[in-house]
Ligand code: KG4
C-alpha cells in the first residue's frame with residue numbers, strides 16, 4: 324500500500340495506491356492565490372503546502388478508507404520543482420516513513436508524468452514516446468520499459484505551458500492563460516500571422532519558445548489597439564499554432580527516429596484542443612497509436628507519483644533522511 328505525496332509546484336497532492344489499484348487521489352490547487360500575481364510565487368506556494376499537506380493526506384486516507392498503519396511505502400516527488408515547495412513534501416514523507424518504519428521512495432516529477440500512462444482506465448505498456456508538456460516542463464522521453472528512459476529532447480528556455488501563459492498575458496487574458504487561449508483560438512485563423520517555430524531544424528528534438536513570445540510582443544506593439552481588438556482570436560490562434568507545431572512535429576519525429584509506434588501525452592498542456600487534434604491527425608497518418616490520459620492524470624497529481632513508485636527501489640533507513648529536494652534533475656535519484 325503506497326502513500327504518495329506531490330508538492331513540486333502549486334498543487335498539494337496525496338494519493339493511495341493498493342497494489343495496482345488507485346484508491347484515492349486528492350489535489351488541492353492553489354491557483355486562485357497565484358492568479359493575484361499572474362504566476363506562481365514560490366514562497367506563497369511553500370506556505371500553502373505547509374498548511375495543506377497534512378489535511379490533504381488525511382483526506383486521501385479517508386477517501387481510500389485506509390489507516391496510516393496499513394501503509395507500507397511512502398513515495399514523494401523530490402525533483403525537479405520549486406525547492407521550498409518540494410521540501411514540504413519531502414520532509415513530510417521522511418517524517419511519516421520514519422515514524423511508521425516503512426519504505427521511502429524518491430520520485431522524479433517527470434517520471435511521475437510518464438507513469439500517469441500506466442494507470443486505468445487505459446493502462447499503456449512501454450515502449451512508447453512520451454511528450455510531457457506543462458507549465459514547468461517540456462520534454463520528449465523514450466520510455467523503453469518501466470525503469471529505462473532516454474531523454475530525447477527538452478526545452479532550452481520556457482516550457483510550452485509557460486509560453487502559452489505568457490502569450491495569453493500579453494493578450495490581456497487571465498492566469499493561467501493556456502486554457503483561455505485555447506478557447507479564444509478555436510474561433511481564430513491560425514494562418515493570420517506566421518510566428519516562428521524555435522529550433523525547427525530536422526533532427527533537433529529540443530524546444531525553444533522564447534522566440535515566439537518575443538515575436539508576439541513586437542507584433543502587438545506594431546499592430547496597435549484597433550487591429551488587436553478585431554483580430555484577437557486570429558492572433559491567439561496563430562501564436563498557439565506555432566507552439567503546437569513544435570510539439571507535434573518533434574514528438575512525431577522522435578517516434579519515427581526510434582521506430583516506436585506508440586505515443587503518450589502528459590502534463591497540463593495535453594488538454595489543449597489544437598494539440599490533441601493535430602497530434603491525432605499526425606499519428607493517424609503515420610499509423611502511430613496515441614494515448615492521452617484523462618485530464619486529472621495529466622495535470623499535477625500524486626497518483627502518478629504512486630504509479631512511478633511501484634517500479635522504483637526504496638532508499639533504506641537512515642540514508643533516506645539525507646535525501647534532498649532538487650530544483651532540477653532527471654530520472655536517477
Ligand atoms: O501540468 P500542469 O497542471 O502543471 C504544471 O506542472 O505546470 O500544467 C499547467 C499548464 C499551464 O501552463 C496551463 O496554461 C496549461 O497547462 N494548460 C493548457 C490548457 N489547459 C491547461 N494549455 C493549453 N491549452 C489548454 N486547454
Ligand code: ZN
Nearest residue numbers: 457459590623
Ligand atoms: Zn507537472
